[in-house]
Amino acid sequence: MLGAFNPGLVRLPDGNLLLMVRVAEALAEPVAGGAVRSIRWTPDGYTLDAWPLDQVDMTDPRQFELPGRAHRMLALTSLSWLLPVELSPDGRQVVAVHYDRAIEPVASWQQFGIEDARISRIDGRYWMTSCVVGSERHGTALHVSEDGIAWMPQGLVLDHQNKDMVLFEGRIGGMVMALTRPLGELWFAEPPGSPFAGGPSINLARSPDGLHWKPLEQPLIRPRAGSPFAMKVGGGTPPVLTDGGWLTIWHGVERRGAVGVYRSFWALLDAHEPWRIVGGDDEVPLLEASPALTAPIADRLYLPSPVVFSTGIADGGDHWIVASGEADLACRMSFIPKARFA
Template identity: 30%
Template sequence: MTVIRSKQNPIISPQDVSASNNEWEVIGVFNAGVTKYKDEVILMLRVAERPINDNPDIYLTPFYEASSNRMTIRTIAKTPECDFSDVRVIKTPEKNYLTSISHLRVARSSDGIRFKIDDKPTILPGTMYESYGIEDPRITRIEDTYYMTYSAISEYGICTGMMTTKDFVTFYREGNVFHPDNKDVVLFPRQVRGKYYALHRPSCSHYGKPEMWIAESSDLRQWGNHRHLANVREGYWDDGRIGASAIPFEIEEGWLEIYHGANKDNHYCLGALLLDKNEPWKVIARSETPFMQPEEVFEVEGFFGNVIFPCGVLVENDIVKIYYGASDTCVGYAETSLDHIRANLQVQSANRPTMR
């Protein structure tokens, strides 16, 4: 079995989601966290929207104003002093802004393909650290509580926030668990030798690169003992950046982490890491080539093309069910076998990636 995409793809598109109000439009629904709750598949969708704008000479950039607890719109003229080369970001001499703002919205399904999407936002930006939006949730169930990490975007940088829920109706903000700039945080679903573990991706400094780290905690809120886990690989498919995608899950050989990697041209694909079951900071094996990459039109073309980006998978009867964002526009669904991913792995020498 290779990768089999759903014939219904994309399974969720922007036209399937209602905007927050009549003066806004949804431009993307993607990068959904996924889990099972009772008999349903739950997707926590990232919904990106923006004010409707009929004036070609300006941008309308939305943001959440925490002091007044309301959404606000800033007008930015299209002048030579501003950089509009990235469709996601407006760079002005003063600061950077996003061209849209994201909130989170629950979708439910009994068959994992056809989803009923909530009519209104489930979670809107709600703190000063979320003024540019909340993005890319990951959901880990630990006992009877669901822990959701997400990127909180603001002028202060990208923090990782956390919320908890037991029913996907009531959510509790637990604060920022990783300081800026840090994202792609996923929590392991159980303790390992008395510690909780999380994968994360700090921002790169003058010396470092956007690579994967691992941290540990006794309470899921205070994190320390940060260790470098996996690096980008020059000349490989993931030589630009890497980050955790799915919640790590256990197989016989260890912890399997499905991660995203991008090359220097921002072409996003999927690979896997096999981590030691008792010492998860050790990489046993890693994908030499991606086991899934953008191929279909909706994966290649869109708001930000050539991107497949999952924030979670479900594993049932050795089948890996992948819900992924495509081109920062819509949600796709695909299945593959554990054996297919295993065959894609290569044992690493001294727990470090082989370099060309």
């Protein structure tokens, strides 16, 4: 196993917490016989693909690139699936690991894995989005559940190059709302003097049923010109309604090396018009990677730069329980006083 990280988080009907952990599995010896190998799901079982070393760029340890193609082409060094892990109500102890409810690839559009679950409670049901990866598309899938343990697949809801889809915990004006983050190789320049930088941003979409989505025209969280965290921004935790508005924790990336440095920031969105940011901080990180947390397993670190990637949030009374991935290796639980977001 390469790592268990980037977990979705939600409170179950009995008060326990559920982590939906991304488990990434990789080959112990990915390079053999002058080739690098990747794992791929097929209807007949998992198989290995081999790519000659002189045809790949292995700068990023999470993936390798195939240069010289008509389009930018990547392959992953691991394959991911989702594992439900039940915790005590305070989030400090593991109660059960539900291997019998694991979610793994079952279709060609998931052939390279299922990643980064986010879970929200809407209309008394549990809704979970996840990133799905295959040569056909790189999009977002939806699962629903009545109890938070047994999940029913609903298929694709956002098509290629749209990930980090995060559902609000509750409807707004009768509609299901979501943060989205479209990707792409081409972006148009901001005009000279603009406070924003071009590139991926966090957008909004709405849906009557969680299956059919329409983007909102209003932009939301955009990378700022001159900010060290503007290499990439993306959604993190599901927005939860507070007295001050919808609280969400998102990630910003500083350009450093092949991977970049990931940090968590926060924003408050207006309760009725969530495209209006009414509070938050995009300059001082809320969470940064902590080498002390991964010190006992430092021999397994493979990323060249610090990464914390927040993916879940639950109410802990006078504090918020925030679930994150640490170094694409392990799950991290942070306990943040609610007063921090005042």
